Amino acid sequence: MRPREGARYAFEIGPIRPPSEGRDQSLLIRATRNCPWNKCAFCGTYRGKRFEYRTPAEIKADIAEAKALADELKAASWRLGWGGEIRNEVISAIVRGNPEIYGEDAVPPELREARFHSLINVANWLASGAKTVFLQDANTLIMRTPELVEVLKAIKSTFPTVERITSYARSETAARKTLDELKALHDAGLSRLHIGLESGCDEVLAFIRKGVTAAQHIAGGRKVVEAGISLSEYVIPGLGGHKWSEKHARDTARVLNEIEPDFIRLRSLVIREGTDLHARYLAGEFEPLSEDEIIAEIRDFIAVLECRSYLVSDHMANLLWEIEGQLPEEKARLLKIIDDYRAQPLHKRLEFQMKRRLQSHLSVHGGIEPGTKAKVETAFKAIESKTDSMEKEVEAALAALKQGAM
Ligand code: SF4
Structure with missing residues (x-):
């Protein structure tokens, strides 16, 4: 050199x-x-x-x-x-x-x-x-x-x-730029923006302190699309917890129908230790969804989507990476992936969840620490013998596997 x-x-x-x-x-x-x-x-x-x-x-x-x-x-x-x-x-x-x-x-x-x-x-x-x-x-x-x-x-x-x-951007910032400014950025070479929509539900947006409303999401997103910049919008299934699950799914789909981004990317909620959400969860202020409830919420969400967007599950936080395809043409196929998963008996679904999460954990860490390993073994044994506690054991193992892996 x-x-x-x-x-x-x-x-x-x-x-x-x-x-x-x-x-x-x-x-x-x-x-x-x-x-x-x-x-x-x-x-x-x-x-x-x-x-x-x-x-x-x-x-x-x-x-x-x-x-x-x-x-x-x-x-x-x-x-x-x-x-x-x-x-x-x-x-x-x-x-x-x-x-x-x-x-x-x-x-x-x-x-x-x-x-x-x-x-x-x-x-x-x-x-x-x-x-x-x-x-x-x-x-x-x-x-x-x-x-x-x-x-x-x-x-x-x-x-x-x-x-x-x-680049990454916030809807609120995109909404504040003029259309001419965004067009100038596109002309200078800015091809795509990745925006964290997270939710289109105002109650959820306020709860998580996103600092943006559904209306601002729409204004910012539409302006980006109008400027000719390709747009990826990120959605967090499970972010509304039990309290807002249905509304989160429905309102988020409606906001995206108005924006019509090129890509919709799913990032199922993982509550990370050290975040405010984790503290609120520990304080009993947030009741998270189970893996199956998140999958059900994603189904409700996709059912309401009518935009021409490409839906992607390109993150380990998601359980079903297979949910990927062009909307609206492939909507029925995407819903069938979910329905096929949900049609399996409980012990099969739990086994699938464990295997997927273990795979993600190993791909990040290359191994598994003893405390987590013990929980994983207990969960697999409980599934195998279909004990009454299998859901609880799987929940504990999944929580341990997800920390740090996503
Ligand atoms: S705090 Fe919010 S806006 Fe900032 S990086 Fe995290 S998700 Fe994005």
Whole structure:
């Protein structure tokens, strides 16, 4: 690697990106830090972290660093005889050949980790065709429009192979932008926004402190669609608990029917320890749905959907990953997936739940800690012998498996 004076050999990467951007190996560019709202009761992603704008100059310096790393990776590949192809051997050669940049003794651990993350993000992105970029963190749309346009243009001019630039946004922020501003962002290269709708039910939105009403969701979402920006709306089945389950399903579907987003993505509720929702659950203020009740709620939700959207269950939080298809054409098929599941006897459904959740847990952790393992074994034994307590044992095992896995 050519030494570059003053180079950090790393660019900032925030904590999360949507699974679809992970699947596409998007290059991650951090346009702002953390979440400007940071009050949603179910979310702990940015808890305790202050929101910060980054200047276009800072962001463009990161884009330049990503470009330099991409050039180094390609050059190393040619040097090693791989003809520009980015393989593990290329990454290893760069790391091994540059101990002053990646060596354990030469660099503080945090910077070393940032350098590895940056190198691997760029390598994966190049290996998958260098086509997609995701702007972090929680609400990039909050940037002043001319500054965001400047960043989008910098990405497009630095990386001519990029076909798609996406980001997270809040409905409330989208609703505050003018249509012309959103069109300007689209023209500059913003292809898709991922918005956390969570619910279209005002009671649920108030309870979880989403800071947005159903009407604002509709106004923001419709404006994004009208500007020509592809829109993914995220829904959280189970978020209304027992109290609002029916209304949550119905109102959310109605709001989406009005927005007509390109994608509707399901993220079934997982109550994470350390969140306000977890505290309210412990205080008896929130009564969560069981796995089967969430599935029933999803059925009610899909039954009311009439929009032309692609429904996706691309997250481990969902029990039935099979619920995926184009609406309205495939609505009957999607409902049948749910009906087939619900038609199974209780012990079969519990066994299915356990196997799915165990699979998700193992894919994240690679193993299982002794306390959780004991609960899992007890639950499987209870299912096998169909004891009266099998539902209770499964509930305890699922709660343990879900923590940290999703
Ligand atoms: S807006 Fe998004 S990132 Fe921010 S607190 Fe709510 S769910 Fe979390």
